[in-house]
Amino acid sequence: MSRIVALIVILFFSCxxxxxxxxxxxxxxxxxxxxxxxxxxxxxxxxxVSDLVQSxxxxxxxxxxxxxxxxxIAYMTPDKATIKLYVINDISETPSxxxxxxxxxxxxxxxRQTGKLLDITNxxxxxxxxxxxxxxxxxxxxxxxxxxxxxxxxxxTGYETPDVMxxxxxxxxxxxxxxxxxxxxxxxxxxxxxxxxxxxxxxCNTIFGTEAPDDxxxxxxxxxxxxxxxxxxxxxxWFLNGNFITYKGIRIDANTTMQHIQQLFPTAVKGRLGMxxxxxxxxxxxxxxxxxxxxxxxxxxxxxxxxxxxxWWFPC
Numbered sequence: 530m531s532r533i534v535a536l537i538v539i540l541f542f543s544c545x546x547x548x549x550x551x552x553x554x555x556x557x558x559x560x561x562x563x564x565x566x567x568x569x570x571x572x573x574x575x576x577x578v579s580d581l582v583q584s585x586x587x588x589x590x591x592x593x594x595x596x597x598x599x600x601x602i603a604y605m606t607p608d609k610a611t612i613k614l615y616v617i618n619d620i621s622e623t624p625s626x627x628x629x630x631x632x633x634x635x636x637x638x639x640x641r642q643t644g645k646l647l648d649i650t651n652x653x654x655x656x657x658x659x660x661x662x663x664x665x666x667x668x669x670x671x672x673x674x675x676x677x678x679x680x681x682x683x684x685x686t687g688y689e690t691p692d693v694m695x696x697x698x699x700x701x702x703x704x705x706x707x708x709x710x711x712x713x714x715x716x717x718x719x720x721x722x723x724x725x726x727x728x729x730x731x732x733c734n735t736i737f738g739t740e741a742p743d744d745x746x747x748x749x750x751x752x753x754x755x756x757x758x759x760x761x762x763x764x765x766x767w768f769l770n771g772n773f774i775t776y777k778g779i780r781i782d783a784n785t786t787m788q789h790i791q792q793l794f795p796t797a798v799k800g801r802l803g804m805x806x807x808x809x810x811x812x813x814x815x816x817x818x819x820x821x822x823x824x825x826x827x828x829x830x831x832x833x834x835x836x837x838x839x840x841w842w843f844p845c
Contacts, residue, residue, distance in 0.1 A: 574675035577665070578602060578612060582637065584662035587648050589614045589635035598634065602675050604779050604792045610671060611779055612637040614650075632819055636777050641672050653778030692797040694815040694827045700775045707763050714747070714754065714761045718772075721747040727755070733845035736762045751838065767838040774839075785836045787811065790829070801831075810837065817841075 582600040583590070589598050593616060603613040614635035635650040637659070644663070647656035696707040704717045714721075727735060727744045737744065737757035747754040751767030766774070773782035779793065790813070791798040797813040811831040817823040825843040829836065 572669060572674070574671075575601060577669055577671060577674055580665045581639070581646070581661055581671070582612065582614065584665055585637075585646055585659045586661075587614065587635055587637060587659055588650050588657075593634060599631075600637075602792075603636075604789065605672070605675065607672070608641045610639045610641075610675065611777075612639060633777075638778070639671065649778045653775065692794040692813075692815050693817070693819050694776065694794070695819075696817070698777045701763060701766065702772060703775045703780075709761055711756065711759050711761055718749045718752075721749050721754075723748045734843045736764060736841070763841070765838060765840040768836055781836055783835060783837075787831050787834050787836075790831075790836065797829075 578600050582598070583595060587598075597616050598614055599616065600612055600614050602610055604611040613633055614637065615631040615633050617631050635648065636653075638647045638649055638656065639645070640647070644666070646659045646661050648659050649656045651657075699707060701707075702717055705713055725746045725748070726742075727740075727746060728742065730746060735744065736755045737760065739757050741757060745756045746764070747756060747761070750770045750772060752763070752769075752772065753765040755762050755764050766772070768781075768783040768785075771782075773780055775781070776793070781790070787798060787801075794813060794815060797815055801811045801813045813829050813831075815827040815829065817825045817827060825841060827839060828842050829839045831837055
């Protein structure tokens with residue numbers, strides 16, 4: 530009889546021990562899960578965007594080593610985030626001195642309502658829908674975490690961020706590049722308001738550099754275009770009468786504020802200059818090429834905090 534009692538006691542404590550261990554395991558698992566959740570709450574905007582991009586099949590990810598492709602929010606509205614993909618290169622000609630710059634290698638758009646991630650690198654008019662790990666955004670709202678203030682690139686982060694505006698990435702009225710034909714000019718802008726010979730204006734520099742006697746300036750809605758034969762180029766572009774540009778798929782028009790431009794060109798806006806031209810205006814200066822070879826600049830002028838016009842400038 531005593532042997533039976535002893536066996537029952539052993540079985541009782543064995544079962545109780547198993548229950549205690551299971552309870553302890555559950556508590557430890559819950560604690561670990563809570564720790565992970567707490568850690569997730571501290572996730573930065575930059576890390577979230579990077580995780581999103583790295584999980585996608587963006588073109589840049591397929592063409593470059595994944596670890597080389599970096600990303601950040603370049604522009605944001607309540608419904609859409611434009612993401613810049615870039616790599617950092619050393620362009621210094623002196624081995625002992627680094628000169629690190631970032632070069633754009635892709636542009637993505639993320640839409641809040643649909644959750645779609647689009648690649649607009651090759652053609653903004655024909656975006657490609659990308660695949661990505663949707664679990665990354667399951668517990669985080671990218672639009673809440675990435676406020677406009679966070680999206681602005683911060684200077685002094687260990688590399689030089691060149692504020693470059695490449696002409697090939699600009700579309701005037703979302704139709705024309707900087708150089709086009711007279712027929713294309715009339716199709717998009719209509720007949721010019723007025724025409725003057727370059728010889729009458731005597732500019733110190735010309736776009737085509739031909740100095741032909743019949744080279745002209747065309748004026749339309751405040752904008753100025755230079756011609757040489759049947760070729761036309763934008764010299765000064767005013768955001769009047771509904772005229773606008775798209776830059777890497779981002780629209781810039783008369784309602785675009787300096788704060789919006791700062792998200793594209795933070796260093797240029799920080800170093801903006803005050804000028805007396807057509808009244809007191811702010812102006813930012815943008816380089817024409819990524820390596821700084823050209824002495825030319827694109828100057829963008831602001832009136833009352835909004836974009837007014839832009840001008841290709843070259844020293845005499």
